[in-house]
């Protein structure tokens with residue numbers, strides 16, 4: 001497995017290992033925040049349900065007034081109170097509608113409330129019609145009806161409270177306390193409703209009313225004690241402490257003292273009705289205020305938790321992004337600094353292995369292990385390039401030396417040694433069937449006389465001129481060599497005897513027609529005698545030269561400045577142009 005594939009797999013695996021738990025954490029934090037939002041909405045519904053409870057309780061007094069004095073004014077007050085209650089009930093129904101659970105218990109419960117309310121109102125209306133004042137039990141029936149209505153509101157409130165405490169358990173005591181305050185308000189208002197006949201018309205308090213007062217007084221005390229217990233953990237909250245002290249003073253001390261005085265003295269009338277009404281009514285307000293403060297504290301706690309959940313969510317998002325970014329950075333770093341560097345180094349090494357030391361080295365200057373390897377490669381490359389350069393110089397020198405060793409200094413033609421070496425190669429090629437090999441051997445006629453007459457320097461110039469004329473006359477592939485002093489040879493391949501003879505004739509004519517031109521002379525004419533031979537199946541180079549030499553000898557003998565060809569089997573060289 002290649003390192004690059006391995007690193008890709010490793011990075012993908014790491015990405016999954018990092019992403020999956022982080023996705024889980026993100027999901028959890030998001031759900032926590034959503035739950036807090038849902039708890040806040042549940043608290044909204046809880047408050048509306050509480051307000052509805054208050055509104056139902058607000059009907060107690062106008063109901064009591066209508067039962068005592070069925071006047072149009074009291075009827076109007078009752079009608080307004082009922083309208084407000086209906087509107088609060090509708091509002092709660094709308095709020096609860098989108099959050100119905102599978103059982104639809106909240107909706108059913110509100111339908112029951114609606115029914116109980118309608119029944120209570122019907123019964124109260126029929127009770128109010130044509131009745132006499134101060135009848136015993138006037139207020140007992142309506143109170144039972146209202147109690148039934150209040151009871152139907154408990155299930156939706158408990159459901160909402162359960163939803164809230166499931167998310168924010170810390171608000172349990174506050175919600176329970178608020179519910180107890182609702183019940184205390186309920187009993188407190190019932191207690192006052194019991195006294196409406198006595199307060200408004202001066203009717204004597206009946207035994208039944210006294211019993212109801214005692215029962216309600218006991219229930220208020222019972223819930224009051226429980227409320228004090230629940231409030232203990234929150235006494236350090238200034239707003240709640242203040243609301244609590246106000247409720248304690250105004251209702252539990254002052255208002256209930258009025259009731260206790262009435263009960264303890266066993267009187268059937270209230271001495272100072274105005275004072276009783278004022279003190280008792282002023283005591284009811286702090287109860288509602290205290291409950292509002294408790295619900296406000298619960299809301300603040302939910303908001304704090306929601307805020308914390310949101311911060312945790314954003315922190316998780318930031319941590320996820322940072323981790324992923326870090327992973328990508330590590331991947332990029334590893335790919336760039338390690339994998340790519342290794343791949344480049346690998347390519348360079350492969351090129352070196354093929355002997356290509358001229359390839360450019362990867363452009364990396366990091367001080368790490370790969371950087372050190374590349375530095376070593378740079379040294380290796382420089383050493384090898386130097387070695388190759390020296391090798392090239394040496395080969396060039398050898399080539400020059402070889403060329404010098406095989407070149408005739410005077411004419412620039414191949415010397416005898418080179419002629420022998422190249423001649424053997426051409427002979428081998430001819431043996432492989434690449435065509436006939438012919439040899440032209442020629443010697444300048446009476447050259448001694450030229451030397452003697454004009455000097456050796458001029459003789460040398462004649463030799464050089466002969467070489468130049470030869471180069472003009474023969475093919476590039478032919479070999480021209482200086483065989484000896486004033487003797488030259490030409491090896492042609494492929495070339496038949498007839499073609500070689502014709503070529504020798506052209507060369508002879510060219511030499512004859514080109515005397516050596518000297519500045520102070522009219523020209524020094526010279527000629528040459530040529531012998532031509534063609535290689536047969538069994539000959540070696542020396543034998544071929546020997547045949548050409550025989551023919552050249554015949555040309556000399558025949559009077560010079562002529563071409564003689566050697567034919568095998570003829571017994572002697574056959575003269576041509578003689």
Ligand SMILES: Nc1nc2c(ncn2[C@@H]2O[C@H](COP(=O)(O)OP(=O)(O)OP(=O)(O)O)[C@@H](O)[C@H]2O)c(=O)[nH]1
Nearest residue numbers: 443444445446447448449451456457459460485486
């Ligand atoms: N200038 C000069 N002369 C050379 C060179 N090599 C050989 N010779 C001369 O060439 C002459 C050859 O003379 P010979 O062998 O007698 O032949 P020839 O005078 O050409 O007469 P034939 O060959 O019979 O026509 C000698 O005088 C050599 O000194 C050379 O490199 N330069």
